Amino acid sequence: xxxxxxxxxxxxxxxxxxxxxxxxxxxxxxxxxxxxxxxxxxxxxxxxxxxxxxxxxxxxxxxxxxxxxxxxxxxxxxxxxxxxxxxxxxxxxxxxxxxxxxxxxxxxxxxxxxxxxxxxxxxxxxxxxxxxxxxxxxxxxxxxxxxxxxxxxxxxxxxxxxxxxxxxxxxxxxxxxxxxxxxxxxxxxxxxxxxxxxxxxxxxxxxxxxxxxxxxxxxxxxxxxxxx
Amino acid sequence: xxxxxxxxxxxxxxxxxxxxxxxxxxxxxxxxxxxxxxxxxxxxxxxxxxxxxxxxxxxxxxxxxxxxxxxxxxxxxxxxxxxxxxxxxxxxxxxxxxxxxxxxxxxxxxxxxxxxxxxxxxxxxxxxxxxxxxxxxxxxxxxxxxxxxxxxxxxxxxxxxxxxxxxxxxxxxxxxxxxxxxxxxxxxxxxxxxxxxxxxxxxxxxxxxxxxxxxxxxxxxxxxxxxxxxxxxxxxxxxxxxxxxxxxxxxxxxxxxxxxxxxxxxxxxxxxxxxxxxxxxxxxxxxxxxxxxxxxxxxxxxxxxxxxxxxxxxxxxxxxxxxxxxxxxxxxxxxxxxxxxxxxxxxxxxxxxxxxxxxxxxxxxxxxxxxxxxxxxxxxxxxxxxxxxxxxx
Amino acid sequence: xxxxxxxxxxxxxxxxxxxxxxxxxxxxxxxxxxxxxxxxxxxxxxxxxxxxxxxxxxxxxxxxxxxxxxxxxxxxxxxxxxxxxxxxxxxxxxxxxxxxxxxxxxxxxxxxxxxxxxxxxxxxxxxxxxxxxxxxxxxxxxxxxxxxxxxxxxxxxxxxxxxxxxxxxxxxxxxxxxxxxxxxxxxxxxxxxxxxxxxxxxxxxxxxxxxxxxxxxxxxxxxxxxxxxxxxxxxxxxxxxxxxxxxxxxxxxxxxxxxxxxxxxxxxxxxxxxxxxxxxxxxxxxxxxxxxxxxxxxxxxxxxxxxxxxxxxxxxxxxxxxxxxxxxxxxxxx
Numbered sequence: 001x002x003x004x005x006x007x008x009x010x011x012x013x014x015x016x017x018x019x020x021x022x023x024x025x026x027x028x029x030x031x032x033x034x035x036x037x038x039x040x041x042x043x044x045x046x047x048x049x050x051x052x053x054x055x056x057x058x059x060x061x062x063x064x065x066x067x068x069x070x071x072x073x074x075x076x077x078x079x080x081x082x083x084x085x086x087x088x089x090x091x092x093x094x095x096x097x098x099x100x101x102x103x104x105x106x107x108x109x110x111x112x113x114x115x116x117x118x119x120x121x122x123x124x125x126x127x128x129x130x131x132x133x134x135x136x137x138x139x140x141x142x143x144x145x146x147x148x149x150x151x152x153x154x155x156x157x158x159x160x161x162x163x164x165x166x167x168x169x170x171x172x173x174x175x176x177x178x179x180x181x182x183x184x185x186x187x188x189x190x191x192x193x194x195x196x197x198x199x200x201x202x203x204x205x206x207x208x209x210x211x212x213x214x215x216x217x218x219x220x221x222x223x224x225x226x227x228x
Numbered sequence: 229x230x231x232x233x234x235x236x237x238x239x240x241x242x243x244x245x246x247x248x249x250x251x252x253x254x255x256x257x258x259x260x261x262x263x264x265x266x267x268x269x270x271x272x273x274x275x276x277x278x279x280x281x282x283x284x285x286x287x288x289x290x291x292x293x294x295x296x297x298x299x300x301x302x303x304x305x306x307x308x309x310x311x312x313x314x315x316x317x318x319x320x321x322x323x324x325x326x327x328x329x330x331x332x333x334x335x336x337x338x339x340x341x342x343x344x345x346x347x348x349x350x351x352x353x354x355x356x357x358x359x360x361x362x363x364x365x366x367x368x369x370x371x372x373x374x375x376x377x378x379x380x381x382x383x384x385x386x387x388x389x390x391x392x393x394x395x396x397x398x399x400x401x402x403x404x405x406x407x408x409x410x411x412x413x414x415x416x417x418x419x420x421x422x423x424x425x426x427x428x429x430x431x432x433x434x435x436x437x438x439x440x441x442x443x444x445x446x447x448x449x450x451x452x453x454x455x456x457x458x459x460x461x462x463x464x465x466x467x468x469x470x471x472x473x474x475x476x477x478x479x480x481x482x483x484x485x486x487x488x489x490x491x492x493x494x495x496x497x498x499x500x501x502x503x504x505x506x507x508x509x510x511x512x513x514x515x516x517x518x519x520x521x522x523x524x525x526x527x528x529x530x531x532x533x534x535x536x537x538x539x540x541x542x543x544x545x546x547x548x549x550x551x552x553x554x555x556x557x558x559x560x561x562x563x564x565x566x567x568x569x570x571x572x573x574x575x576x577x578x579x580x581x582x583x584x585x586x587x588x589x590x591x592x593x594x595x596x597x598x599x600x601x602x603x604x605x606x607x608x609x610x611x612x613x614x615x616x617x618x619x620x621x
Numbered sequence: 622x623x624x625x626x627x628x629x630x631x632x633x634x635x636x637x638x639x640x641x642x643x644x645x646x647x648x649x650x651x652x653x654x655x656x657x658x659x660x661x662x663x664x665x666x667x668x669x670x671x672x673x674x675x676x677x678x679x680x681x682x683x684x685x686x687x688x689x690x691x692x693x694x695x696x697x698x699x700x701x702x703x704x705x706x707x708x709x710x711x712x713x714x715x716x717x718x719x720x721x722x723x724x725x726x727x728x729x730x731x732x733x734x735x736x737x738x739x740x741x742x743x744x745x746x747x748x749x750x751x752x753x754x755x756x757x758x759x760x761x762x763x764x765x766x767x768x769x770x771x772x773x774x775x776x777x778x779x780x781x782x783x784x785x786x787x788x789x790x791x792x793x794x795x796x797x798x799x800x801x802x803x804x805x806x807x808x809x810x811x812x813x814x815x816x817x818x819x820x821x822x823x824x825x826x827x828x829x830x831x832x833x834x835x836x837x838x839x840x841x842x843x844x845x846x847x848x849x850x851x852x853x854x855x856x857x858x859x860x861x862x863x864x865x866x867x868x869x870x871x872x873x874x875x876x877x878x879x880x881x882x883x884x885x886x887x888x889x890x891x892x893x894x895x896x897x898x899x900x901x902x903x904x905x906x907x908x909x910x911x912x913x914x915x916x917x918x919x920x921x922x923x924x925x926x927x928x929x930x931x932x933x934x935x936x937x938x939x940x941x942x943x944x945x946x947x948x949x950x951x952x953x954x955x
Contacts, residue, residue, distance in 0.1 A: 017662045050620055059521060059617045063661040076658055079669055080525060081748045083616075087523025098518045098619055102248045111519065114241055115528040117233035159522065171620060271626055278702075473703055484624030491629065526673045586881060587695035594630045594692055598685055602637045605681055606644075606674070613670040 006033040006056055006167070006198070011065035013051050013223075025051040026062070027223040035166075038189065038199040038213050043220035049202055050171075052220060056200060057169050058086035070166055087112060091160030093170040097152050099159075101145035105136060108144050109158045116163075130158040134188070150181045157188060167198045174205045182207050189213065238528060242535035249512075253536075256504050257544045260600065263497045264548025265555070266563075267490050268592045272552055272582035273561040274482075279583065289322070289440030290449050292466045293456060301464070303435040308460060312441075315455050319444045323436035325425040329390060329418065334378050339417045342425020343440075361404020364420050368403035372417040376405050393430050400424070486564070487595075494596065498603045505607035513614055520616035533608035534601075541597040549592065556582040622703075622781040627696035631778070634689040635771045638730070639764075641682040645675035646764050649757035656753065675760065676741050683734035686767075690727040693774070694876055700781060710876035719777035726770040732899055733763055739903055739923065743916055751914040810861055817857045820850045821939050824901070828932030835924045837908055844905020847931070851898040858890065858942065865945040889941050897934035900927040 013026040025048045033039055033056075043049035055062050058069055061082060067074045070089045074082065099108050109130065110123040118126075131137040134154040139147050144155060153173070160168055170189070174182035182205065189199050190213045201208055209217055219226040246253045295304035309321045325342035364370050371379065379388045380402070389397040406414035426433065441456070443449050449467055457465045508516075516529055555561060622628060648671040657665055697710035697720070704716050714720030737759055744752035827843045859875040866878050866886060878887030904927035907920050 014661065017660070019663065050617075054617050054620060057521075059620070060615075061661070076661070077748055078658075078750065080527075080745060083520070083523060083525050086521075092521060094619065098514075098521075100515055100518065103244075107244070112522040114237040115234055115524050117231040117237060119233055119236075120240070163523070274626075481624050484626060484629065487626045487629050488624070491633075526670070527677075530673065530677050586885060587699065590688070590692055590695060591626060591630050594634050594688055595626070598634055598637055598688065601681065602641060602685070605641070605677060609670075609674045609677060612673065 005035045005068070005070060006031070006200070007066075007068040008032075008055070008062075009066040011055060011062040011067050013048075013055065013060075014063045017063065025223055026055070029065070029223075029225060031218065031225060033198065033200065035198055036193065036196055037215050038193050039201070039216045039218060040209055040214050041200065041202040041218050041220060042204065042209065043202075043226075047220045048223035049220045051223075053169060053171060053200075053202060056167075057090050057092060058082050087116075087163055087165075089165050089167055091163070091165040091168045093156050093160045093168065093173050095172040095175055097156040099144045099152055099155055102143060104141050104143055105131070105147065105151075105155050106140045108155055109162055111159060112163055126162060127158065130161055134158055149177065150184070153177060153181060153185060154188075157185075161192075166196075167200065168192060170199070170201045172203055172205075173201065174203065174208060179207070186211050186213065234528075235531070238531050239535045242532050242539060245532070246536055246539055252504070253540060256501060257540055257547075259497055259500060260540065260544035260596070261548040261551070263490075263494055264545055264592065264596045265551045266493060267487070267595055268549050268552035269555045269561060270486060270490060270564055271588060271592055272556045273564045275588060276556060276561075276582045288468050288471060289324075290443045290446070290468050291441035291453050291456065292324075292471075293439040293441065293460065294437070294464045294466070296462055296464050301437075303431060303437060304439055304463070306434045306436060308439060308463075311459055312456060315452060315459070317444055317448045317452050318441055320442045322440045322442070323422060323438075324440050325422060325429065325431065325437045327425070327429050327437060329428070331378070336374075336378065337416065338375055339372075340425055340428065341417055341419045342422045342428075344422050358404045359407040361402070364403040364424075366421055367400055367424060369400045369418050369420040369424070370404045370406060371402060371419075372406050372414040373408055373411055374415040375418055376402075390428060392428060398424075398428055491595075494599060498599050501600055502603045502607060505604045506610065508611055512611070513618070516611055516614045517616060517619040520614065521619040526612045529612035530608055533604065533611065537601050537604050537608070541600055545593065545597060548596075549589070553582055553584070622700075623778055627692075627699050628778045631689065631692060631696055631774060634685055634692060635767075635774055638682045638685045638689065639767050639771050641678045641685070642734075642760075642764055642767050645678040645682075646761055648672065648675040649760045652757050653754060658750070675757075676738075676745075679734055679737055679741070679760065679763075682767075683731060683738060686727065686731045686734055690724075690731055693724060693727055694879060698876060698880065704781065709874055711874050713781070714876075717777060717780040719773050719780060723770065723773040723777050726766065726773055728895075730763075730767050730770050732902075733766055735899055736903055736906060737763060739907070743907070743910060743919060743923070746919040747914070747916050749915075751916060752910070813853070813857055813861060817853055817861075818939075820846060820853060821935060824850060824935055825932060828928050828935070831904070831928045832925055832932070835904075835921055835928070840905050840908050840924065843928075844902045847898050847901030847905070850901075851894065854894050854938070854942075858894075862942050862946055865949050868945075868949070886941065890938065893934045893938035893941065897931045897938060899931075900934070901931040904928050904931070 008029050008031040011026055011029040011031075012024070015023040015025055027048075029052065031052075041049055041052060054060055055067050055074070056069060058074060059082075060079075061067065061074045061077050065075075069085070072085055072089075074085075077085070100111075103111070106124065106127055109127045110118075113123050113126070128137065128140070131140060134157060136147075136151050136154050136158070139151055139155075144152065147155070160170075168189070173185055177185060186208065189201070193199050193213065201214070203209060208214060293304065293308070294301050295308075296302070304323075306323055309323075312318060312321060322343060325340070327340045327342075329338040329340050330336075331338060358370055361370065379385070386402050387399060388402070389399045392398055400420065406417065406419075420428075422436070425431075426435070431437075441452070443452055449469075453465045453467050457463070519529060520526070555563070623632065648668075652668055652672065655664065656668060694710055697713040700713040700716070701709050704713055714724060737756070740752060740756050740759060744750055744756050824843070824846055827839065827846070831839060831843060855875065858878075860873050863875060863878055864870055864873050866883055867874075876887070877883065878890060879885060880887075904924045907924055907927070910916065910920050
């Protein structure tokens with residue numbers, strides 16, 4: 001599984017470069033995340049944590065430095081190719097889940113497959129397998145706004161996994177969940193790790209940071225990796 | 229990239245997305261359908277009127293000869309007929325009196341048509357245009373619907389009188405009424421015998437207003453017209469085709485002028501559509517950023533917007549066009565009649581038959597859908613470039 | 622003669638196309654001046670976004686240009702009812718010296734914007750956008766063609782005058798009616814037919830081999846023959862095939878076949894020959910792309926597809942265009 005590998009060398013990110021409101025969000029980040037591991041990024045808001053997550057998540061390339069995500073160097077890759085790499089490599093689970101409330105559970109889960117030209121039959125088949133695994137199969141045709149928080153979270157997980165990405169990124173996944181659901185979430189992450197995925201989380205929640213499955217905590221402060 | 233399956237998926241999504249925002253979409257569609265309705269009704273009315281006019285013009289003689297003096301038309305002596313006897317290919321020459329009678333009580337101008345229906349080769353076809361009654365005999369006249377309504381007050385009066393130039397009265401009895409289908413040409417017409425018309429206008433006995441020439445071979449019309457013009461240098465020679473084209477020109481001009489007014493409405497709609505497409509709600513922005521971060525390309529979002537535009541246009545077009553058809557054929561284009569038929573005090577009440585042709589449809593499509601789609605490109609692009617990372621915050 | 626719906630629609634359509642391309646050209650100039658793939662500045666990000674706008678604009682413009690082409694021919698047919706002496710679209714187009722050039726410019730505009738879209742597809746197939754500069758220079762070159770189209774069309778419409786029945790010249794005006802306006806003089810039929818079917822056979826055979834093995838020299842030759850064949854078939858449609866469709870030996874018109882009176886068969890005829898020639902020629906033009914850019918794989922895939930499409934459309938075209946001809950010549954009768 002060498003493909004599921006994140007390597008950042010001297011990565012910098014500067015917003016609004018060359019303008020008065022220039023912001024240096026990341027400064028000389030060097031970071032290696034091994035395949036099939038589970039790590040947690042930690043940092044206050046404004047620390048550069050989200051920027052780092054975006055670079056690892058192939059949302060935008062770094063301003064300078066080398067970022068190699070799953071065997072591919074991102075440096076100054078045009079957005080079009082970044083998107084292709086992102087959808088093949090990364091599964092996102094967002095803080096607020098970012099589920100479209102008016103679509104059904106099935107529609108939400110298969111959303112990433114639409115631009116790939118996968119037909120409705122194949123889409124449904126793939127989604128059903130995941131929904132079965134996450135026990136939300138009975139909710140398939142419910143509008144997302146009608147289901148509970150715990151189910152919503154599993155819909156978000158199913159959508160992240162629909163394209164079978166080697167890396168799963170979860171941004172503050174338990175911030176809006178109670179204790180039981182948070183534990184359940186970590187169980188699922190652990191299962192995924194066992195299945196060979198690389199899991200990268202961001203969180204302040206001790207339930208995650210102190211979870212036995214989390215192998216490493218990476219602390220970010222002022223755009224740099226903080227070594228305690 | 230270009231795969232059909234991808235397009236099909238995006239169409240699928242665009243339909244569901246329009247349905248989810250159906251109230252917002254409906255607003256645009258209603259206004260758009262309204263604009264299409266106006267333009268299409270207008271185009272159909274003009275087209276139907278032109279067709280009706282040329283159908284009836286088919287009755288007109290192939291060549292008309294009028295005598296000119298000082299650049300104005302005057303009566304033509306019947307002896308001119310003999311001068312033309314040398315031209316081969318002329319089947320018949322019939323004198324005709326075509327004049328206007330001003331009715332002072334109503335302020336309307338009637339067209340008086342005097343000819344001998346039995347000597348004219350196509351005269352029997354005039355009979356077909358008569359709804360009730362028969363061709364006029366001595367001291368009889370066939371009335372257009374409008375004239376009939378005015379002179380007979382819609383009742384069944386049979387006898388009525390008109391003034392000669394010296395204000396003496398001339399009395400006619402009604403022989404019949406023209407059919408409503410021919411209203412565009414016959415609405416204000418009084419059709420009578422040659423002698424009666426001559427009497428009404430006090431023309432000398434050997435005079436007419438023009439001579440109608442019927443030609444045996446239609447291909448020779450131009451040649452014969454040229455020969456007549458050479459033989460009778462003081463006349464104007466007009467062919468049927470030319471009259472038809474003048475009508476077309478007038479209709480075309482009128483419809484073009486009105487189209488400019490309608491284009492103003494279109495412009496207003498385009499601004500409205502631009503505004504609607506630009507104003508994204510926070511939910512819509514959120515949706516696009518989610519789509520983008522989970523792997524939709526900028527081009528996928530642009531494609532999505534394209535199909536939404538196509539769907540809105542198609543629905544509006546079908547609705548607007550259908551309504552226009554109904555308006556023109558069942559409500560007789562009541563909105564546009566005053567503009568198109570306004571040259572006469574008597575407005576013909578004409579039954580219009582709109583035709584649906586590929587060209588006409590494409591014309592309306594180009595005038596409405598193209599500007600709409602063009603106006604939504606930039607707003608669609610602005611939406612499509614919403615950065616993916618805005619979904620992370 | 623602007624004050625009628627057809628002229629207004631044509632003017633509107635070409636202006637829209639021109640405006641869309643002008644906006645795209647604005648991006649093209651900006652890209653040519655300050656594109657810097659290594660930069661992460663806001664300006665570069667904005668430019669990257671604008672490249673999406675420009676390609677979308679050209680795609681719409683091509684669609685509208687095709688509509689404009691069809692509308693122009695249909696409008697010419699409508700004008701023939703107004704212009705003295707014109708019996709059909711041929712007569713209207715010949716009514717002044719701008720008619721035919723406008724038609725040709727419209728066709729050229731549609732072809733060129735199509736070529737540009739292919740170029741764009743090649744360009745964005747590689748992460749390095751290797752054709753970026755070439756693509757935007759080409760886009761700038763497209764603008765004068767479309768501007769010429771607008772100017773020529775405007776001149777055509779301005780000089781189109783329906784004649785009023787004037788006192789003196791009524792007959793003289795009508796004179797044009799005698800020349801039923803055949804676009805082309807007598808062409809030896811037998812020779813033309815031989816060339817027409819000979820080239821079609823040649824292109825079909827070339828297409829078969831090229832799909833297996835797209836060799837450069839053969840592709841070029843194929844493209845050239847396609848260009849030639851486009852010309853030959855347009856002449857053949859006008860002078861030979863059309864009159865069999867009309868079942869009138871002296872009616873040679875390339876436009877009336879578009880009318881519903883003849884089942885709009887012309888739409889199918891032009892709807893096959895024009896795209897077939899487009900793909901045949903673009904397969905050859907794609908050879909211009911240097912191997913060193915590293916997108917040869919994409920280019921080859923396109924060429925195979927283009928050759929396949931053009932061959933298929935060619936077969937369909939020959940079948941459709943020959944239908945009435947064969948029916949009349951060999952079966953005898955309608």
